[in-house]
Amino acid sequence: MGNFSVSGVALKxxxxxxxxxxxFNKDYPYLxxxxxxxxxxxxxxxxxxxxxxxICSSDMCGAxxxxxxxELNWDAATIDVLIFVSxxxxxxxPNTAPLLQHKLGLSKTAMAFDMTLGCSGYVYGLSVLAGIMxxxxxxxxxxxxxxxxxxxxxxxxKSAMPLFGDAGSATALELQDDAPAMHFGLGxxxxxxxxxxxxxxxARNVVTEESLKPHTVSEGIERNNCQLVLEGMDVFSFGIxxxxxxxxxxxxxxxxxxxxxxxxIFHQANMMMNKMxxxxxxxxxxxxxxxxxxxxxxxxxTIPLTIVTELKGQLQNKKTSMVQCGFGVGLSWGTVYIETxxxxxxxLIEL
Amino acid sequence: MELNDFVxxxxxxxxxxxxxxxxxxxxxxxxxxxxxxxxxxxxxxxDEKYNTKLTGDEIRASHTISDLxxxxxxxxx
Numbered sequence: 001m002g003n004f005s006v007s008g009v010a011l012k013x014x015x016x017x018x019x020x021x022x023x024f025n026k027d028y029p030y031l032x033x034x035x036x037x038x039x040x041x042x043x044x045x046x047x048x049x050x051x052x053x054x055i056c057s058s059d060m061c062g063a064x065x066x067x068x069x070x071e072l073n074w075d076a077a078t079i080d081v082l083i084f085v086s087x088x089x090x091x092x093x094p095n096t097a098p099l100l101q102h103k104l105g106l107s108k109t110a111m112a113f114d115m116t117l118g119c120s121g122y123v124y125g126l127s128v129l130a131g132i133m134x135x136x137x138x139x140x141x142x143x144x145x146x147x148x149x150x151x152x153x154x155x156x157x158k159s160a161m162p163l164f165g166d167a168g169s170a171t172a173l174e175l176q177d178d179a180p181a182m183h184f185g186l187g188x189x190x191x192x193x194x195x196x197x198x199x200x201x202x203a204r205n206v207v208t209e210e211s212l213k214p215h216t217v218s219e220g221i222e223r224n225n226c227q228l229v230l231e232g233m234d235v236f237s238f239g240i241x242x243x244x245x246x247x248x249x250x251x252x253x254x255x256x257x258x259x260x261x262x263x264x265i266f267h268q269a270n271m272m273m274n275k276m277x278x279x280x281x282x283x284x285x286x287x288x289x290x291x292x293x294x295x296x297x298x299x300x301x302t303i304p305l306t307i308v309t310e311l312k313g314q315l316q317n318k319k320t321s322m323v324q325c326g327f328g329v330g331l332s333w334g335t336v337y338i339e340t341x342x343x344x345x346x347x348l349i350e351l
Numbered sequence: 352m353e354l355n356d357f358v359x360x361x362x363x364x365x366x367x368x369x370x371x372x373x374x375x376x377x378x379x380x381x382x383x384x385x386x387x388x389x390x391x392x393x394x395x396x397x398d399e400k401y402n403t404k405l406t407g408d409e410i411r412a413s414h415t416i417s418d419l420x421x422x423x424x425x426x427x428x
Contacts, residue, residue, distance in 0.1 A: 035386070042388045159387060233407030236391050241404050272388075276395055 002186040003253050006130040010179035012172040013344030015068040016308040017060040018165070018295065019051040020350045023150075025162045030155075030220060039162055044271025048165030048296035050150045055351055057086045058096045060168025061144035062103050067346045068170045069104070076105040080138035082112040083129050085121040085145040085300045087329070088152060089114060100144060111138070118196070119267045119328025120186075121145055121300030122169075123336045127184040129173055143171040147299035152198060154214070154223030160230040163270060165296035169304035172344075183337040185250035189242070192331035195234045200225035235328070239273045243327050244280035250335045251323070258283065260321065261337070263311060267326040268292035268302040300326070305348075312345045352401070352427060357420045360400055364392040375417035393419075403427055 024047050025040050040046055051060070061084065069076055082104075084097040097112035106112070111132070117124050125143045133141050146168030153160045200211035211225045223229070243266075251258065264287050266274055271292065278288045289310035291302070298305055303324050307315065314320065319341045327333035354375055362373040366384060379385055390410055397405045403426050405419075413419040 038386075038388055042391070231407050232387055233390050233394060233405075233410060237394050237398070237404050237406060240395060240398055272391060272395075 003184065003250070005181040005183045005254075006127075006134050007181035008175060008177055008179050009130040009133050009173050009182065010176040011338055011340050011343055012174045013068050013072050014169065014171050014304050014307050015064040015346045015349065016167060016169045016301065016305045017064040017349040017351055018049040018167045018305070019055055019060070021050050021052060023048050023050050028158075028162050031158050039158075042270065042272045043163060044290065044292050045163060045296045046293050048150060049167065051148050051166040051351075055148070055166075056090050057088045057146035057148050057166075057168055058084065058090050058100055060166070060351060061086075061146040061170060062100055062168075063349050063351055064168050064170035065100070065104055065142055065144055067349055068172055068344065071344045071346050072172055074140065074172070077107050079104075079106050079140045079142055080110055080136075081129065081132055081141040082106060082110060083115055083125050083141070083143050084113075085115045085117055085125040085143065086147055087116055087118050087299065088148045117330070117332060118147070118299045119269070119297075119302070120326040120330060120332040120334045122303045123184070123324055123326045123334030124186065124332070125300070126171070126173075126182070126336055126338075127186060127334065130182055133173060133175055137175070139175045141173045143173065145169050145171070145300040145304065147301055149297065149299045152228050154227040156214070156222040157227070158220035159232050160228055163230075163297050165298050167295060167298035167301035167305050169301045169308075171304055180339045183250075183254045183256075185246065185253065185335040187242075187246055187333045189331045192234065192238060194229075195231045195238065195331060196329040197229050198226060199229065235269070236273055238331055239269060239327060240276045240280065242331075242333060243277050243325060246327075246333055247281055247323070247325055247335055250337075254337060256323070256337055261323050262287070262320045263314070263322045264288050265303050265306050265311075265322055265324045267328060268295070268297055268306060269328065270297070299328075302326075308345055308348050312347075315340055315343055316345060317342050352424060354417065354420050357423070358416055360396055361393065361416050361419075364389060364396055373416070375420070376415050378414050379416055379419075380414060397423060401427060
């Protein structure tokens with residue numbers, strides 16, 4: 001099933017942060033010029049932000065959270081729960097959420113933990129955070145979702161490197177009796193776990209000397225086993241079949257009409273896939289914002305980043321409704337319907 | 352489902368290369384313009400026209416267009 005609703009929890013604000021450093025796909029050194037043009041046209045990705053070594057996902061999420069807390073006029077000490085969604089934590093252990101609890105000045109009685117999900121992670125995180133707040137009575141919660149995706153990809157992997165960028169985000173939820181229901185539809189297909197994977201470095205395949213040796217997979221794809229494997233054809237196939245089906249059945253389950261939803265925000269995978277998804281759902285493109293041209297695929301941060309960069313003006317000072325859908329690594333996907341009322345959205349932060 | 356239609360639909364995903372005729376026996380991997388992006392448009396075409404999900408393994412295990420057609424046929428049937 002995977003469908004449920006949470007009412008009485010309001011989305012109060014969203015902030016996003018990217019590194020200043022920009023990489024242009026037209027300058028990608030491991031592809032011929034003609035191939036690069038084709039790649040840019042198909043993926044829609046022209047540039048990506050790439051964090052220098054000393055900036056982690058948690059730093060970008062932390063900067064977004066600080067700005068958001070300030071603009072909301074929240075006292076950090078009153079935030080009861082913090083969830084950090086990322087596949088690029090600071091350390092293998094401890095969880096990164098405690099570091100952020102400390103850095104942001106949350107109380108020692110706060111609940112804080114990590115969720116290791118990628119492209120579906122933002123929607124999953126929202127569902128967990130809203131659910132916890134609703135059942136616990138915790139008044140204020142923060143969802144921090146971010147990735148240094150570019151850091152875990154081999155620079156010499158043409159199938160992945162030109163797609164990924166780095167970003168962090170912060171989303172604030174608050175208990176509010178009259179807040180309309182958020183509807184969630186979540187799904188999982190672990191049979192596809194190898195579709196997007198870093199094979200070595202976990203407990204299944206601990207790092208050995210062999211793990212770090214680069215090997216050529218095919219022309220233009222050279223990587224080691226601690227770097228991301230992206231089976232592009234299978235991801236694409238999954239994206240264009242599973243996602244439209246999931247969103248349609250979600251809309252049907254909650255009796256939502258497309259014309260009554262203001263914005264449909266999808267995980268930013270690549271233009272070819274995203275346009276195909278929108279087409280299959282018969283969505284007018286003006287309801288489907290894209291940020292991938294400038295930022296690429298930033299994993300769990302794509303949805304909040306797209307909201308901040310593309311929808312800020314359209315969400316502020318009014319009531320709007322959105323469907324958001326994240327999909328990818330796992331395989332895992334999640335859809336949420338959410339109504340907002342003048343959320344706080346700080347300008348994009350650059351680190 | 353007809354082989355000739357499939358070959359035609361396959362060829363429609365390719366830019367017309369001069370002097371190249373696409374037949375069921377064409378080894379698509381040998382085509383100058385074959386790359387992972389063309390593979391994606393083949394997956395999209397199969398999804399759209401045949402309502403069937405083609406996997407990367409199935410494409411990798413096929414050599415000729417006819418090979419791919421047989422795989423597709425066994426899934427549709």
